[in-house]
Amino acid sequence: MKAAFIFIVLIVASYLLLPTIMTDVEESEGGNKLAFGPAEIRKEIDNSNDFADRKIETSIVELKNTFSVYIESLEPEIADYYKQLNNDLFGALQFSDRTEYETLLINGFPSETEVKFLIDNEVLFTSNMLFAERINSVEANLDGNISSSNLRAANLVRAIRNLEQSVQYYIPHYTLGAPFPVSSDWPSKTKPELIDSKIKELIIARAAINSEYALDKLALARFLELNVYGEEQPKLMRSVFEQVSEAQEQLKSEYISLYVNEMYPENASFYNNIINEKLPK
Incomplete structure (x- = not known):
């Protein structure tokens, strides 16, 4: 009963607050084969209960699998989901060997079964479950x-x-990074009910995040790009890139830098400076 009461209080408080802010494998002969089985590796990792100890001793031949080869082996719907998720998470899902894949697995990389769960279940249902x-x-x-x-x-x-996407239905030019629309920006001069419902889903999804995982940090970086406080770009990008760079440091992945250089060319040098700031002196 107590937990249920806390749940209701947190949801109501969050729902009242945020809308207020928002208003004013390697190729082989005969085809592609995975030189290692992601599901098999995941099972080894999941058998370790301690996050800090979730590592695998690797004493096998050099492996040359990539994210691209991996998703080619999947059903189209699941492969497309991984591609979209990789883009949403700043290119972080890409890997080129077993070590990189293992690092992703201990940092929130979803399995095919987990992706299928997300496909089959709506955001609000999943958010309520995770937050509870x-x-x-x-x-x-x-x-x-x-x-x-x-x-x-x-x-x-x-x-x-x-x-x-819901905002773009009413304001087609809106993109992440731009200040979130205030009341006067909407065609009817008031925030539509559809947007309120999507904000509610977002609040609960955000409350379920655990920033221990690198992929959670990257999701939080996307959340910051909603720019609900209408921050100027330099300040906003500093906040976003701090989260992204922490995740990159945790994953030891150069793919994130490559993504930033491609998708944020005007801020690439800024991001690289942040990365360099984190290097050991």
């Missing part, structure tokens, strides 16, 4: 092959994407 799990400190009753920790980042970025 956090405040109750009890894992959700999910299939044994699904870890709620690997759903959070993907669920948050799809809530962000849903909100962005």
